[in-house]
Amino acid sequence: MTLRVELRKQRGDFLVDVAFGAPTPGITALFGRSGCGKSTTISMIAGLLRPDSGRVIVDDDVLLDTGRHVEVDARHRRIGVVFQDARLFPHLDVRDNLEYGLRRAHATAVHAIRFDDVLGMLGLEALLARRPHELSGGEKQRVALGRALLAQPRLLLLDEPLASLDAARREDVMPYLERVRDAFSIPIVYVSHQFDEVLRLATRMVLLEDGRAAAEGDLATVSRHPALRAIVGPDAVGAVLTGIVTRVDAGLSTVRVGDAELKVELDSAAEGQRIQIQVLARDVIVATESPRGLSVRNVVPARIVAISPDVGRSVLVELEIGRAATVLARVTSRAAEELALARDMQAWVLIKTVSLRGHAFSMAAGQDLTGPAR
Amino acid sequence: MLAPEESAALLLSLSVAARSVLINLPFAIGVAWLLTRRQFVGRTLFDAFVHLPLVLPPVVVGYLLLVVFGVRGPLGGWLYDTFGIQLAFSTAGAALATAVMSFPLVVRSIRIALDGVDRGLEDAARTLGAGPLDRFFSITLPLIAPGILAGAVTAFAAGLGEFGAVITFASNIPGETRTLPLALYTALQTPDGDAVAARLALISFSLGLAGLLVSELLARRLRARLGR
Missing domain, CATH: 2.40.50.100 (RNA polymerase II/Efflux pump adaptor protein, barrel-sandwich hybrid domain)
Incomplete structure (x- = not known):
């Protein structure tokens, strides 16, 4: 399964104009400074934001092609999203949050990702009866990840899922992300501005600079790109x-x-x-x-x-x-x-x-x- | 204790106020949604129109209702000819007049609640496969429930005391449209009605206060359930 993306969107003075791909399995990091267009790109791939022009293709499925007036609604794209702020439904307990997408998963989709498996993998058994406001930041992100997985996605977008957590909590959540990466053959696009996260999780990287994909490839290649040096700072080069x-x-x-x-x-x-x-x-x-x-x-x-x-x-x-x-x-x-x-x-x-x-x-x-x- | 006609007025008031809330809610939710979520030409004018009952003399509202819903009015005539329903000078009419008067209160309360809903949650629901109606009923509606409830209770309490619009549109018919305030007014017009008027005033006072307190308690409870 592969993802192919070409997107253009003008937002005020800022132009997002990106093109990149993500093969399966494993994680492709979408890396760049804050405000370089990462989240805008993710929203457009998910179908929550309409680009001025572009294409989003998963395998042979055209989810968006402005040239041919194809636009599949976000709810039919089967693209799971984990947002930075988790966005758990506050009026539902953890179980109902997890089942939200599962209940609405396409009848045609193979239900390959089972409730009990996700529960075990993400360590959510003890949290089922809790409400989102009773969860820690790391727990929220684990539930959000489980919720996205249970909707049976063919692509996962993780939009800085660890950015709102402190260093200790990030360490807590990281192993769960590794497990999800290794257990399912779902391509994952992982947005981050922390290189250590990318190093640990991703094998491929798209370097975003001022709304453009400056470099794309395996981590070894992109890690030497001059644009990356400017972002991570001299000590992390x-x-x-x-x-x-x-x-x-x-x-x-x-x-x-x-x-x-x-x-x-x-x-x-x-x-x-x-x-x-x-x-x-x-x-x-x-x-x-x-x-x-x-x-x-x-x-x-x-x-x-x-x-x-x-x-x-x-x-x-x-x-x-x-x-x-x-x-x-x-x-x-x-x-x-x-x-x-x-x-x-x-x-x-x-x-x-x-x-x-x-x-x-x-x-x-x-x-x-x-x-x-x- | 209360005389038969007094308890009749009390029960009638409760019934009219309850019915007015039921008439109100679906429209108020729809209008509040339009005003917060949709941009359209004439939105500001529409917004002002919705709030008119707050600033118009109630008698004017009653008069306009008579014009539109009277037996010879455009809507009232059609209702009467087609279904045999007569709104003017009936209990249903009293409920309608009360509903129109409290409509802005309910819209306002729901609107504040809608403004407070994190649109990101609706986006999240969308990526999880929920369509527009599904999103509204599974996410938005539960989240604005405190606002709806607060609006409903306030409208109910206010509806118990609606006078001008009711007496104009529905008249002052004992057992049919003579609600608490109308009974109170009638008592004041009657020699030796002072004691009755005082009792009715006390009842109105207690009901209003209770309504406001219940509204606040319910809202607090719902907010606690949502963890806010």
């Missing part, structure tokens, strides 16, 4: 690598990225599991000779691909490792000059294991995504 866990040894996992191997600390990982690792540019050291006698566990041969200006007096060095992935290193301009760093030069990258953040993805989510990284 880095690259995302995807690899396979080849060995787990007392919390220290070996991850194969192309030909290269990295040691990463992972809380829970199993051999064969696919993981995404974020390597921050400020944590990467570049050496022109093979270094010895260091405590650093990750010393990987690399080739310099590009050198570009960075903030202040530093440059960003782009290095290819393992013939498959690219890392970014922040180096002062002076160091770059002294080492005479240049394109196509052979080098080594040094990365401290403790500075790596990795998130494992189950094989179910990873299978369709293990194709070429670029």
